[in-house]
Amino acid sequence: MADMVYLDWNATAPLRPEARAALIGALDHIGNPSSVHGFGRRARRLVEDAREQVAALAGASPAQVTFTGGGTEANNQALALAGDKRRLLVGATEHASVLEVRADAVAVPVDGDGLIDSAALAALLAADSQPALVSIQAVNNETGVIQDMASLAAIVHAHGGWLHSDAVQAAGRIPIDMAAWGCDLLSLSAHKIGGPHGVGALLAVAGIPLAPLLRGGGQERRMRAGTENVAGIAGFGAACAASLAGLADYAALSLLRDRLETAVLALAPTAQIIGAGAPRVANTSCIALPGVPANSQLMAFDLAGIAVSAGSACSSGKVKSSHVLRAMGLEEALAGAAIRVSLGWDSTEADIDRFIACWDRIAARTRPAA
Known part of the structure; x- marks a missing residue:
């Protein structure tokens, strides 16, 4: 073609050369990253190296990174919090993997350019004493419009809320700083930045009561059961490193x-x-x-x-x-x-x-x- x-x-x-090399190299490794022998430890090292690369792209710490099967899974897990029954507010222009997670989600309107109506957001937050989880895309996948995440986070936090951002389209396009943005949760996807399909990450600050979507194993600090996709994760990490280096x-x-x-x-x-x-x-x-x-x-x-x-x-x-x-x-x-x-x-x-x-x-x- x-x-x-x-x-x-x-x-x-397209798959970045760096991601391809990391993915293929990881395929040659034998070993389950949960095994304690040398083969398992080498596989675990690949996963943890990638975790550091993902965290660096997002301006976060490796401890905040949970690997998922993609951005959609990360969004679903973020909005399915356990132990804290918060109402859900979502931007009206969000991706379907946010809009369709919960039937009780309330849409926050946008203006004619696609920017979140901050006054409407504040009013929705103030209208109910129950704390909210708010989900707002950092960058819209259809228009490329960039939200002012820091100012939106200030509004959310002033009303006792938590802020999640689907940052899938922001990664590799603009600098991401999870702390400076004020995000409590943030989703990423590998294949949008030249990594392999079928792998992503959910990042969360300490204290957010996440619930695993997959149960039956202790992987990812019990946040995602099942043997890690070592090759995909290695490719994701390499794509993050290349994306960070290529921002300018x-x-x-x-x-x-x-x-x-x-x-x-x-x-x-x-x-x-x-x-x-x-x-x-x-x-x-x-x-x-x-x-x-x-x-x-x-x-x-x-x-x-x-x-x-x-x-x-x-x-x-x-x-x-x-x-x-x-x-x-x-x-x-x-x-x-x-x-x-x-x-x-x-x-x-x-x-x-x-x-x-x-x-x-x-x-x-x-x-x-x-």
Whole structure:
């Protein structure tokens, strides 16, 4: 697929060379990390080295890291706290793995750029004396909008609440500092940053009463039963280290994204860049083209050998209007005409050229006949 252009990095990133090497190297190790003999100790060392690398990416300590089967599992475990029956408030633009965990969750509204309405959050927290667990994405997976986590944490903590952040799309794109953000819980996923699929992490400060989703073993300090995925964890750790080292380079992707958006608006003045009025990560652009449904756009791009997406990639391949965009106030027709373009560390000017050329053909459908 050498002639394909991959612009769907928010769905999954290609496996980094460092992660591939760590993963393959770990596959050659015999031994269960729970075993006390030398083979087991070497496997345990791989897991603990990775734990340190994950913690470093998140500005946390290794003791705060519990490995999971991915970001979705981490989110589910975070919101299923034991021993503390807190009400749950979630951002209206959260990923489905947060929105669908508890039926009693109350949505916190966002403004037209996708930023949490802090006054509404404070009012919801003050409306009930029962403490709350609040879950807010650090970076939205569809628009790339960055929340001001520290200011939101101050509001949550002032009302006796705990703050969880799905930081899956923040990792490797912006610096993460769990303590400075004020997060009590934080979720990560390996495959979004060039690690293997099927591994993630939940980080928690001391004193948060987490409950294991899987029981029947003492692994991960009794927080996740079952033999650890040593190879996946080793690859995750290597991807975290590489992502942390490459943060400055990732920021430079904004030059490619801005060039793409400038061309998009020049070729189709009716198009809208969703979330452009808020801080965004450098790699993400959500573009709505009135009158051209997202599925039609996706098919045109795919036929041209270009991979983009519409909304989240976690909906079994279905294309439907985005709850994120509707929560931001977009009408159904416009929300259904939005696509997501997401870049990565090896995206090039040539990739942008290919996208613009295809976009020009799609946008021609909206221009008045000569």
